[in-house]
Amino acid sequence: MRLELCGPQAVRASGCAGFRLCGLQAVRASGCAGFRLCGVRASGCAGLRLCGVAPRACPTGCAASGCALCGSPYSRRVRIDLHTHSTASDGTDTPAELVGQAKAAGLDVVAITDHDTAAGWAEAAAALPTGLTLVPGTEFSCAWFGANGARIGLHLLGYLYDPDDEELQSERRRLRESRRGRGQAIVNNLRADGIPVTWERVAELAGDGSVGRPHIGQALVEGGVVGSVDEAFADLLSSRSKYYVRKADMDVFDALRLINAAGGVTAFAHPLARRRGTVVGDEVIADMAAAGLDGLEVDHPDHSLADRAHLSGLAANLGLIPLGSSDYHGRNKAVRMGACTTSPDAYTDLLARNTASSPIVSTT
Secondary structure, eight states, X not given: OOEEESSSOOOOOTTOSOEEEETTEXXXXXXXXXXXXXXXXXXXXXXXXXXXXXXXXXXXXXXXXXXXXXXXXXXSOOOEEEEEOOTTTTOSSOHXXXXXXXXXXXXSEEEEEXXXXXXXXXXXXXXXXXXXXXXXXXXXXXEEEOGGGOEEEEEEEEESOOTTOHHHHHHHHHHHHHHXXXXXXXXXXXXXXXXXXXXXXXXXXXXXXOOOHHHHHHHHXXXXXXXXXXXXXXXXXXXXXXXXXXXXXXXXHHHHHHHHHTTOEEEEESTTOGGGSOOOOHHHHHHHHHTTXXXXXXXXXXXXXXXXXXXXXXXXXXXXXXXXXXXXXXXXSSOOTTSSOOOHHHHHHXXXXXXXXXXXXXXX
């Protein structure tokens, strides 16, 4: 009659015949009439609801009017991934391939969120498979600037904004140009130490997309320097590496203002991804919320279980919408599409805040 959590805290579940969570693996509970962890309840869930992650199944099934047990307005489980990348930036799938992969992965909603660009939106929309909804978005390169010259890079997801907004267009162009110059500088640093990589090959891999470190990682893999892009990021391309070059970023509060003014909604991407570098504290996230931030990416492959629990509570305290996303990059990262997902309720709340446009639904 108790829930066991492999960690510092044991949480009781009413009517639970036994449930154990070990790391990221959940073992199905038998006869669980309710489960609560970090203040989030999954009433009558046969699976697990953790800090904004929707139950994987309703034990009674759902009628067309919705689930009488869990209260969901959806007639079946809906899978939503709001953070993916294509060849318009540093992914390996074209935008058309990306939406095809989303359909094959069993997603109902997918967002295309390439770095500092909206270039992939039209191609993804034109290739949208039947039954899949597309949320156009962008992952903006930003930074928080504190006292005494403190500076911490971070990423802001902007969805459903007006891509023709002149001020935001100008910023996207500036950020893309900076990415290109920064990529060339990193290559020059690597070559100065005799590491076999050329800017010509990196530029060829990037094509017309926004240049990113994954393109350099691909070239390093091709040259036999590393075994994978992930290995390159762990060492040579790390933000702590001597070869690293900082790119231009938008002040995050300017970015919030511009995206909101362009009719978009925003979410702070992977806020506790410490392996990428220094992260901001809760007080900065609170300031961002006060400045118009809409959501917080809670469930992300770079977040530990403890991180997700903390962010879920923070989102609840600040009135932010808790999101879940894979941050899929195709072959550039060992993460499958739909690895983390957003609950239907959170998705509905996010759309309710939008003013510029609506998601694209296939009509064929």
